[in-house]
Amino acid sequence: MSPRSDLQTNEDQRLSTPATTAPDSRLATVGRWLWTSGYQGLGQVALLSAPVLWLVFRSPRGAAFLKPTVLVLVVVSPLVVGAFREGHLSAGRPWPTITSSSLSTAGGYWSIFRRAVLLNHVLGVAAYGGAAVGLLGGSLTRAGSLAAALCGALVLACCGVAAVPWLTPETTRATLGRLCLAVTALGFAVAVGAPLSGDPRFRTAPAAFVLLVCLSVVDLRPWSRLAAIRSA
Numbered sequence: 001m002s003p004r005s006d007l008q009t010n011e012d013q014r015l016s017t018p019a020t021t022a023p024d025s026r027l028a029t030v031g032r033w034l035w036t037s038g039y040q041g042l043g044q045v046a047l048l049s050a051p052v053l054w055l056v057f058r059s060p061r062g063a064a065f066l067k068p069t070v071l072v073l074v075v076v077s078p079l080v081v082g083a084f085r086e087g088h089l090s091a092g093r094p095w096p097t098i099t100s101s102s103l104s105t106a107g108g109y110w111s112i113f114r115r116a117v118l119l120n121h122v123l124g125v126a127a128y129g130g131a132a133v134g135l136l137g138g139s140l141t142r143a144g145s146l147a148a149a150l151c152g153a154l155v156l157a158c159c160g161v162a163a164v165p166w167l168t169p170e171t172t173r174a175t176l177g178r179l180c181l182a183v184t185a186l187g188f189a190v191a192v193g194a195p196l197s198g199d200p201r202f203r204t205a206p207a208a209f210v211l212l213v214c215l216s217v218v219d220l221r222p223w224s225r226l227a228a229i230r231s232a
Helices: 010-048 050-057 063-086 106-136 142-167 172-193 205-220 222-231
Strands: none
Touching (some): 010 063, 050 063, 050 172, 063 106, 063 142, 142 172
16 A cells, blocks of 8 residues: 555645745745846836936036945836836836837837936936935934935835826826926936036036936927917
8 A cells, every 4th residue: 555645635735735836936926026127127227217327427516425325226226116017016006017019109109208207307316315315414424324325315216116107197297296306306416416516527417417407398398288278
């Protein structure tokens, strides 16, 4: 007669399933999140946010906090984007995905452009806002001020990424939200990084700032709003 261990009843299989599949399921979930963060999140943050990264690294002031802060944000922000995209975090709305089929239309390319503008401003608010926290922590040690800057930047980045689904639609409320985000990001950049100070060592900083302003104006399209008001 075969040993008992060679025989498995339905009950044996039911009891053994959680122990064998649960870790595999968790591993698959983590693996998919990391793949999404690397393929979707890192690709978007690294490529689409090039203008604000250029501005941060060419800002005459606040470099002691700006550079380490934005380097951490480039690593962490894709993980946050991946978490929202996979549904591990929720902003009250699903993450607006951009598929290859949607890219075959003009609206798909406009979605890419808007995503780029939003990510630039989210990283701008996070980097310059975090640097402002570090600069204001004058009573702290250098390590303490840098830690405060990083914490502030990460909180702002998470809030900014969570706002992306709400700021993406072509509605009046979302447009006002994008306007406020753009003004905040560009205002922080001027106040903390001083890209328009005329420092000869950072000659490209004004060009990066002007580029971000132009991207924001094209995204907001004030001329279409004025045309709608005139025709009403």
